[in-house]
Amino acid sequence: MAKWFNVGKIVNTHGIRGEVRVISRTDFPEERYKKGNTLYIFMPNQSEPIPVIIKSHRTHKSFDLLTFEGYNNINEVEKFKGSLLKISEEQLGELEEGEFYxxxxxxxxxxxxxxxxxxxxxxxxxxxxxxxxxxxxxxxxxxxxxxxxxxxxxxxxxxxxxxxxxxxxxxx
Known part of the structure; x- marks a missing residue:
């Protein structure tokens, strides 16, 4: 049984080009939201997570703004509002000695x-x-x-x- 860790919540869309606004729940936003990384979207009422690949990341006020490969406009990401972004346990990676989650x-x-x-x-x-x-x-x-x-x-x-x-x- 895979263990999942919450890295953020998609609270809204941003603009019309498929950007989503995320409230982060991670200590390592730079690492988690790196271009090319895979995150998993857990939508309410969906049993299977949707894997997405990060296309871009920038910060705006207290939010992280993300776009995903293959999702290029607001209509394609609208459905993700209220979803959680997670990573699998395997993606946690090794921490330096003296660092803990x-x-x-x-x-x-x-x-x-x-x-x-x-x-x-x-x-x-x-x-x-x-x-x-x-x-x-x-x-x-x-x-x-x-x-x-x-x-x-x-x-x-x-x-x-x-x-x-x-x-x-x-x-x-």
Whole structure:
């Protein structure tokens, strides 16, 4: 059974030449929307995805604008409104050491180097220079763990376990 990962949602058409407006859900838009890449369109009420090849990509305001090979006017892409753009697990590609996909980190247990259990990663914020992992602890308490070498000592995706060395004040 293939696993699919959402990279964006087609929210509208743009102009009359077959361009679609996409709200991105990917950390790597440059890579995902590269000319020649294949994405899969999952339309509501359709069981089979439609593979499309990217012809062009540009950004406009907060949207990504894409065109696909063989879809040259608005009438051909109108039906894609509201569809999701996905890639298959095989397309994820290898990440550099120390890089992870959000779906790999969310749900991991976070413990300190002393073995104290802090909680589970519930979401990831990307405010700027480094990501911040929101960890939900017991009693619904939230901790904000910056993803920096000083704090995050080990990430074990296979065991869904992250070891941190808390800085002063981080867990208070």
């Amino acid at each position: 959000f779906h790999e980190i969310i749900g991991c247990d976070v413990i300190t180097t002393d073995g104290e259990v802090i909680g589970q990663v519930a979401e990831i914020l990307t405010p700027g220079a480094n990501d911040v992992w929101v960890v939900k602890g017991p009693n619904r308490k939230e901790f904000y763990i910056p993803y920096i070498d000083d704090v995050v000592k080990e990430v074990n995706i296979d065991e869904k376990k992250i070891t941190i060395e808390p800085m002063e004040g981080l867990l208070s």
